[in-house]
Amino acid sequence: MPTPKKHTTRSRRDMRRSHDFLEVVNTVNCPNCRSLVKPHHVCASCGYYKGKEVVTAKA
Template identity: 55%
Template structure:
């Protein structure tokens, strides 16, 4: 048998607990190479750069140019 709470928490207590539960705004920063908005810890989708190095070869950019 799993353990059960002995007494029920009041609505106020429930509300206090849930008051801090919320989504935080997504932090955005721009790519140092091309300046497009990128999520942190993510390879840039526009130029394929991460930490100043080209990590992913860009096929998408070539298609856009054509």
């Protein structure tokens, strides 16, 4: 097995891990059916986007 040449400090290790955490997904309420939707995305439950039905929603 290869061995690391330099010791990784706590600071360097934690800086590397600063991007590893999950972020809270932002949601808005669908103006048509009030369910939670991602902004600028078609609503998954009613298929509406910008006040119009653009996709036929699944039953």
